[in-house]
Amino acid sequence: MLGAYLPIIVLVIVAALFGLVSVVMSSIIGQKKPSPVKLQPYECGCEPVGSARERFSIKFYLIAMLFILFDIECVFLYPWAVLYKRLGLFGLAEMGLFIVILFVGYIYVWKKGALEWE
Amino acid sequence: MDTTILGLPLIYYAAMILKVLVVFVFVLLTVAYATYAERKIIGHMQVRLGPMRTGWHGLLQPIADGVKLFFKEEIVPAQASKFTFLIAPLIALIPAFISFAVIPFGDTVELFGYKIPLQIASVYDTQAGRVLDLNVGVLYILAMASLGVYGIVLAGWSSNNKYSLLGGLRSSAQMISYELAAGLAIVSVFMLSESLSLQKIVADQSNFFSWSGTWYAFKQPLAFILFFICSLAEINRTPFDLPEAESELVSGFCTEYSSMKYAMFFMAEYANMVTVCAVTVTLFLGGWHGPLHPVLNFIVKVYFLIFVCMWIRATYPRYRYDQLMRLGWKVFLPLTLLNIVVTGIVIAAFS
Numbered sequence: 311m312l313g314a315y316l317p318i319i320v321l322v323i324v325a326a327l328f329g330l331v332s333v334v335m336s337s338i339i340g341q342k343k344p345s346p347v348k349l350q351p352y353e354c355g356c357e358p359v360g361s362a363r364e365r366f367s368i369k370f371y372l373i374a375m376l377f378i379l380f381d382i383e384c385v386f387l388y389p390w391a392v393l394y395k396r397l398g399l400f401g402l403a404e405m406g407l408f409i410v411i412l413f414v415g416y417i418y419v420w421k422k423g424a425l426e427w428e
Numbered sequence: 429m430d431t432t433i434l435g436l437p438l439i440y441y442a443a444m445i446l447k448v449l450v451v452f453v454f455v456l457l458t459v460a461y462a463t464y465a466e467r468k469i470i471g472h473m474q475v476r477l478g479p480m481r482t483g484w485h486g487l488l489q490p491i492a493d494g495v496k497l498f499f500k501e502e503i504v505p506a507q508a509s510k511f512t513f514l515i516a517p518l519i520a521l522i523p524a525f526i527s528f529a530v531i532p533f534g535d536t537v538e539l540f541g542y543k544i545p546l547q548i549a550s551v552y553d554t555q556a557g558r559v560l561d562l563n564v565g566v567l568y569i570l571a572m573a574s575l576g577v578y579g580i581v582l583a584g585w586s587s588n589n590k591y592s593l594l595g596g597l598r599s600s601a602q603m604i605s606y607e608l609a610a611g612l613a614i615v616s617v618f619m620l621s622e623s624l625s626l627q628k629i630v631a632d633q634s635n636f637f638s639w640s641g642t643w644y645a646f647k648q649p650l651a652f653i654l655f656f657i658c659s660l661a662e663i664n665r666t667p668f669d670l671p672e673a674e675s676e677l678v679s680g681f682c683t684e685y686s687s688m689k690y691a692m693f694f695m696a697e698y699a700n701m702v703t704v705c706a707v708t709v710t711l712f713l714g715g716w717h718g719p720l721h722p723v724l725n726f727i728v729k730v731y732f733l734i735f736v737c738m739w740i741r742a743t744y745p746r747y748r749y750d751q752l753m754r755l756g757w758k759v760f761l762p763l764t765l766l767n768i769v770v771t772g773i774v775i776a777a778f779s
Binding site for chain 1: 434435436440444445449452456497499500501502503504505506517518521522525526528529530548549560561562567568585587588589590591593594597601604605607608611612615616618622623624678683684687688689691692749750754757758761762765768773775776779
């Protein structure tokens with residue numbers, strides 16, 4: 311199995327080297343004339359008001375939580391899908407039940423309004 | 429060739445390095461000329477000429493752009509988190525390029541009596557007489573696709589700019605939502621292929637004209653369409669390019685980036701597009717099988733899908749953010765689950 315995994319490491323090294331070298335080279339070659347105004351955060355030419363590290367909408371947390379829930383479901387589905395033909399009707403019933411239970415949760419989330427964006 | 433390192437012959441290492449370099453340079457060139465092709469194609473679709481000045485019909489435009497960005501001033505905003513700000517473009521770029529490792533782009537070729545499969549992460553098992561590749565190839569691709577989110581969300585957060593933060597948040601929410609739908613859409617393919625190895629999936633689609641060996645796009649049309657659209661959304665292509673919605677967020681997560689670091693994001697975006705097209709070709713459009721030379725088949729199919737991406741960009745207006753999230757969570761997610769259940773019932777009924 312080593313033969314199949316080793317090239318990935320080599321490719322990662324090649325890609326990382328390419329990225330690093332071009333970023334470092336351009337920061338060496340490029341001109342540098344920093345000024346206080348230039349280093350301000352860009353806000354369409356206005357003076358920036360406050361920091362950007364403020365509170366943001368709870369919606370994003372909700373989406374992240376829902377993503378984790380459904381992604382775990384997705385992870386469960388993968389081995390089942392690969393073995394499906396060998397599991398036969400048993401597999402269908404088992405996973406049918408699993409998907410139905412999940413779907414109930416999905417409908418609950420929908421009805422609670424977690425998927426709405428206003 | 430009897431010398432072996434870690435149980436593998438020397439020619440394996442030579443072939444591996446050759447494959448890695450050729451594929452890397454090929455993807456890099458494709459990325460460079462995809463930017464040119466995009467400007468040219470969209471230009472002509474809008475009855476403009478596109479780039480014309482650099483070289484014959486602007487053919488040297490990507491090189492000129494690259495050189496220009498290379499010599500540009502590098503600005504790191506005063507209040508940015510320096511290290512994260514510097515590392516974010518690399519985190520976005522590297523996963524975009526390394527997903528290509530598991531994609532088979534041709535048949536096995538023989539070099540000095542040693543068989544070499546045209547897929548980076550693979551080896552020819554002489555005892556078993558078949559190609560050994562990553563048996564979790566698809567999972568690897570999905571994992572790399574999710575890693576790209578980190579680059580974008582870190583870039584958005586570390587810039588300490590309100591536009592960047594909003595762009596990064598939007599982008600991460602969009603990417604994880606559609607990653608889910610894309611991940612679920614291809615489950616039905618694995619129910620048919622009974623494997624996550626891309627070699628096996630391509631081998632299943634070797635005979636276009638028989639039902640048992642035809643493309644998965646015909647057996648799973650819904651999965652094919654859903655996967656392609658979700659992938660477009662996941663890599664922030666139009667009509668889902670909300671993170672970079674220039675009319676509202678200036679340039680989204682890369683507002684504060686300049687010089688080569690901006691180019692990294694730009695390249696990552698196009699490399700992701702190339703990868704997504706290659707994955708779609710491998711999973712649904714028969715991989716390298718076809719009437720021409722295997723490698724040529726693969727390239728033609730991938731380039732056609734890249735053209736479709738550009739065509740879509742020229743045709744459709746951008747989605748609004750609430751519409752985008754509604755589409756992902758309320759339309760695509762139930763559709764993918766339905767597709768899995770229907771596929772399951774059909775397979776059970778016919779076996």
